[in-house]
Each structure stands twice: as structure tokens, then as C-alpha cells.
Amino acid sequence: MTTIGNREKKRLYLNEVATRDGFQNEAAFIDTDDKIALIDRLSACGYAKIEVTSFTSPKAIPALRDAEAVMHDIARAPGVVYTVLVPNVRGAERALSCNVDEVNLVMSVSESHNRANLRMTREQSFAQLRDVIDTVRGTGVAINVSLSTAMGCPMEGDVPLDTVLGWMERFAALGVQGVTLCDTTGMAHPAQVRELCKRASQAFGALELTLHFHNTRGMALANTLAALEAGIVRFDASLGGLGGCPYAPGATGNVCTEELVHMLELDGYDTGVDLAAVLDAAARLPGLIGHDVPSQILKAGRRLDLHAMPAHAQGVPAERTLS
Ligand code: COA
Ligand code: ZN
16 A cells, blocks of 8 residues: 555556557567567556567467567566466476566366367366476466456356366466456456455465456446455556457457556556556557557546637637526
């Protein structure tokens, strides 16, 4: 907590995922130098963590085939955790060679989505991730596991809460530091989020728990409030609302960083993030990726970014404008 005046602000920890979750979905390759310049800009915004890139097969995700170059050439800011997505031991070795702070492993808690995204059964994924954990353990690099489709699978529907908790249990037993519960295709709703977050934080108090929302059905901010009610303090977010999942039909953007920070600031939270700096970075995205981004705050401005009186209303007598 930090104290502003008499009021205590609850500290939240934001992880920026645009250059991984966002860029992996871009059809046109974004130049390595442009990626590095953006990440350097983000490093000055006050995030707790930045998910820089992913060490996946370049055939599977060609947009991030420059992972080593990006990781080597960014300027790392003290206090920021630089994390990367890793799907297998090969990816872990590549990531370790770049001296990352954390690896983020991923599997789905629904069988169908895991087969679609990772072309494996969940058990095969678990075995592979166990090998990754064995490779990374003891190196000083932190391990986080992102569980996709934790709030619904586009092919199977609701995933039972006990299934989600069961996978958390298996990874907790392997000694990972954090778990991210991902609403990969925007199926979560507030009542469900409240229940899941309460149960997960009660059962796994020692794990760093992060929530990852997508705004596919316009519920990402509402779901964030529900998670906050349940005591969650870590959130993933994506600049401009970029993002999606290449193997999840209809999936669209992650919760938009600037919309999230805008709301959380108004609600009296300390996100650590400088909203003006984030907006400045977001404004550069369309030029970088060649298309518009979903961010509402970028379009409309902050709530108190006021507009000049329109010319037709100036000089009108006060009585008339009041009537
Ligand atoms: N880094 C670089 N190359 C890799 C790699 C890695 N981490 N993992 C596999 N490869 C290469 C292999 O060397 C092989 O190359 P080759 O064809 O030139 O011999 C090729 O990819 C296929 O390897 P294989 O072991 O058969 O893996 P696969 O084809 O079953 O792919 C994944 C498995 C998981 C690595 C791949 O599907 C992937 O990266 N998917 C992306 C998943 C993702 O990030 N989704 C979005 C995030 S939610
Ligand atoms: Zn996502």
C-alpha cells in the first residue's frame, strides 16, 4: 500500500503482454528494431512485468521469430520483470540463453483447446512442461504457468472449477512461483470470476496469482472488478487492446492496458503505471502494425480531457444556453 493524503491506495501489479499476446496475432511482421523501441518505451511506463516475446517454433508463430534478437537488445529497466512464453524444453533453453527473469509456460485446462493450440493432449503438455520446469529449476529464473481457457473453452463450454484447481495443484506441487488464470476467448463473467478467484486464492495462498482477461464479449473490465473484489492484485493487460489467440475462433483483444489503468486510477488503486506514458505508446501502435486498435481511451481520451466549446455555442447569451 502507498498512502496519498489520508487515503491508502492498494498496490496492483500489471504485466504488459502486447508484444507477445498482441504481436503473435499480427499478419505482417513487425521489424525487430520497432519491437525493441516499443519495449524500451514500455519499460519506462512503470509496469511490474513485461511479457517480451515467445520462444515458440518460428513455423508456428513467424511473427515472433526474432525472439533472441529482441530479448538481447532491449534495455532492461531495474525493477521490471522480463518474462517470455516458452512451450517446450527447446524454448526454455533458448530463453535461458537470453538471461530472462521469468519463463511463462502455457497449457489449456480444456482438452480440445489444448489439442487445437498445442497439438497435444493435456497429459502430453503436462509431461512436456514438467521437463521445462526441470530444465529451469535451480537457474534462478522464475516459473509462471498460464492456464488457458480457465473460464471457458470455445469448443467444450464451461470448464469445471475443480478441473482448473486440479491443474493448479499439479503445477504447485512442482514448485512453480506463479499461475495465471486465462480467459483466453473472453467467456468469463463476473460471478464466475469472483468464485474462481476466491477458491484459487484460498487453496493456493503461496502462489502468485494473475488474471488474464480478454474483452471478446466486452466484459474484461467488469471481470477485473470482480477479481479485485476477490483480492487479486496481479493482472495481464495489452497496450491498445491488441491480442487474441490464433487457435481460438473469434478470440479478440486482451483487456486494454490504458482502459484498465484509466479505470483503476479512478477507482483509487496504485497501478504503478503512468497513464500518459502508456497512452503515448498506444498512440504509436496503429503506425507500427498498420491498422486501428480497439482502445476506447485512445479514441475518446480520458474522462477529463475536456473539449473546447464549439464555435456555434460561443457568444450565445447565457439565458439562451440555459433554456
Ligand atoms: N523453438 C524453435 N523451434 C522449435 C521449438 C522452439 N521452442 N519447438 C519446436 N521447434 C521446431 C522443431 O525444431 C521442428 O523444426 P523442423 O521442422 O525444422 O525440424 C519444428 O519446430 C516442429 O517441432 P515439433 O517438436 O514437432 O513441434 P510441433 O510442430 O509439435 O510444435 C509447438 C509444438 C508447441 C512448439 C508449436 O506448435 C508452437 O510453438 N506453437 C505455438 C503455441 C503458442 O504459442 N500459441 C499461442 C500462445 S497461447
Ligand atoms: Zn491471451
